[in-house]
Amino acid sequence: MEELEVNIIQAETLEALEKVRLELFGKKGVLAVEFAKMKDVPGPEKKAFAEGLNTTKNFLQESFDARYELLKSEAIDAMLKSEAIDVSLYGGLAQKGALHPVMQTMDKIIDYFVALNFAVQSGPMVEDDFHNFEALNLPKNHPARDMQDTFYFKDGGLLRTHTSPVQIRTMMQTKPPIRMIAPGTVFRRDYDITHTPMFHQVEGLVVDDKGKVSFANLKSILTDFLQYMFGEVEVRFRPSFFPFTEPSAEVDISCIFCQGNGCRVCSHTGWLEVLGCGIVDPNVFKAVGYEEVSGYAFGLGVERFAMLMHKIPDLRSLFEGDIRLLEQFR
């Protein structure tokens, strides 16, 4: 019966081997038939008969197992080979997308302040009168509200006109000291070459014990920041007004188009206005319940930065999705 091993050894595939398995070891297989003959073997010979049969069976089983392992590993090798990917194969150049120039600018601004340990905060775009105006020292009927043409909802809610409400929310949720920026989307009823109804701001706020935060701190950090953004520009602080800061300043950089000589972009002044800032008005601290603190705040328009950095003449073109413009920022 050992010659049956030939069937095992000659099985070339797992399927063929399975067929052999059924023929040999199956319920009606060769071995089963042989074992069935036991009952006809005379008593004294039964033992020897059974032993012989078992030896044969074990021999065939071992041979089968070895063959099975071999065919199985061959099958796996074949599968791996057929599924292999040639990673060195040239696949053509994929078209890559890119961050929108406004977001690239936003990221660059955020990177600067994060490196100086400012936390990044956010708040809702749909705000209420308290956070957007009232707490920022802009009571109802205050003339400065006209500076910010507001989109209102019927229920009295509004689309935030600046990122300053995030200052208020952060101060009401945490204790001083505070060192934060709030990048975000803001909305105003405006549409022309330098205004869109939706744009982005980055707000900054530092609050610490009374006397610890000064205008000098504000001046030095913003000067350094603007030179990081625009290179070797001159920076000047001009007295201005914001309801939530006192004193307030608007900050100009020397015109990057004409190096301060005067051109159309800077209206022949040699200067470009880029942000607003000031020392936090005591009324704002009162509104959020802070006592014995001092602070500074600043706010800037990200689109304006992007336009200046990339010399983009019309703000609206940033939002038209024209692929010819966007492709230049890949």
Ligand code: PHE
């Ligand atoms: N919130 C002001 C604006 O939108 C900018 C600003 C922020 C000015 C903080 C001063 C301090 O115009």
